[in-house]
Amino acid sequence: MVLGAGVMGVGITTLALAHGVPVTLVDTAEGVLPVARGRIREGLRMAQMMGALPKDVTTGELTEVTAPAEVDWAAGPAAVIEAITEDAELKAKVLAEVAPAVTPGTPLISNTSSIPIDELAGAIGRPEDLLGTHFMNPSYLIPTVELIRGPRTGEAALSATRELLDRLRRKVIVVNDAPGFVTSRVLHPMINDAARVVEEGTASVEDVDALMRGCLGHPTGPLRTADLIGIDNLVDSLWVLYRRTGDEGCRPCELLLSKVRDGHHGRKSGRGFYTYERAM
Numbered sequence: 001m002v003l004g005a006g007v008m009g010v011g012i013t014t015l016a017l018a019h020g021v022p023v024t025l026v027d028t029a030e031g032v033l034p035v036a037r038g039r040i041r042e043g044l045r046m047a048q049m050m051g052a053l054p055k056d057v058t059t060g061e062l063t064e065v066t067a068p069a070e071v072d073w074a075a076g077p078a079a080v081i082e083a084i085t086e087d088a089e090l091k092a093k094v095l096a097e098v099a100p101a102v103t104p105g106t107p108l109i110s111n112t113s114s115i116p117i118d119e120l121a122g123a124i125g126r127p128e129d130l131l132g133t134h135f136m137n138p139s140y141l142i143p144t145v146e147l148i149r150g151p152r153t154g155e156a157a158l159s160a161t162r163e164l165l166d167r168l169r170r171k172v173i174v175v176n177d178a179p180g181f182v183t184s185r186v187l188h189p190m191i192n193d194a195a196r197v198v199e200e201g202t203a204s205v206e207d208v209d210a211l212m213r214g215c216l217g218h219p220t221g222p223l224r225t226a227d228l229i230g231i232d233n234l235v236d237s238l239w240v241l242y243r244r245t246g247d248e249g250c251r252p253c254e255l256l257l258s259k260v261r262d263g264h265h266g267r268k269s270g271r272g273f274y275t276y277e278r279a280m
């Protein structure tokens with residue numbers, strides 16, 4: 001089961017279906033699921049064309065649900081991956097709602113970018129079943145997944161999640177719990193600095209990305225990466241990091257905040273640091 005059919009829910013669902021894993025995809029917002037369905041279809045087509053997903057596997061079945069109450073819990077998801085908005089209170093509420101409905105021992109996996117897993121574990125009765133994954137966008141093209149083991153995560157949840165990720169042919173790196181874990185703790189303040197450099201007039205968006213690509217081997221440049229992540233999500237994650245570490249480098253800069261205010265959320269809204277022909 002995947003909770004949340006936004007950027008990450010779509011990517012994770014695409015990856016699972018392509019490996020023959022059936023998915024129940026849940027999103028409570030109106031109109032999100034039909035858009036997600038189209039994006040999943042497009043993702044499957046593109047990734048298979050690029051050879052990034054197996055061609056020899058029958059695609060898993062997709063079930064769409066608009067509220068957890070509609071789920072056939074008796075059929076029992078083998079794992080729940082939460083990929084809803086980066087908001088600690090909302091995530092805790094949703095996990096607390098789902099935990100009593102699933103069979104004890106079912107891994108409850110949060111795909112949070114930055115919220116410490118143990119903070120969310122406090123909201124559920126069986127903290128040993130909770131752990132974090134950090135799939136990146138697009139999940140079906142990025143081969144490595146950061147797996148976050150909270151201080152209360154049990155061995156059973158860890159090994160069941162490893163098995164699932166093996167089935168999805170992902171390389172797994174297990175890390176300890178902390179705000180932002182490894183990837184967001186390193187990447188998100190760096191993107192914040194890249195935006196600050198533009199804000200201060202040192203260089204253009206294009207030149208910052210070109211330098212980071214050409215001199216430092218960054219695959220897309222930090223500001224194009226911000227567009228791919230979703231600038232609204234990036235800002236939420238930076239606030240999580242700032243409030244939990246006190247690190248001023250994590251306080252979202254004014255340029256990022258203004259992009260969120262203007263609705264320029266990046267690739268998914270058609271405009272961020274760059275403009276795109278169509279929102280994705």
Ligand SMILES: NC(=O)c1ccc[n+]([C@@H]2O[C@H](COP(=O)([O-])OP(=O)(O)OC[C@H]3O[C@@H](n4cnc5c(N)ncnc54)[C@H](O)[C@@H]3O)[C@@H](O)[C@H]2O)c1
Pocket residue numbers: 003004005006007008009026027028029032082083084085086087090094111112113114134135136137228229230233237
């Ligand atoms: N975007 C990235 O590159 C990226 C990478 C790694 C991790 N993450 C993390 O993954 C999570 C999802 O990020 P995203 O970029 O997909 O966000 P998003 O804003 O694109 O999508 C979030 C979705 O959650 C849905 N939602 C909200 N409350 C819900 C509820 N109670 N039940 C079901 N659905 C609900 C929303 O309707 C929305 O469709 C966040 O925690 C984010 O930090 C994002």
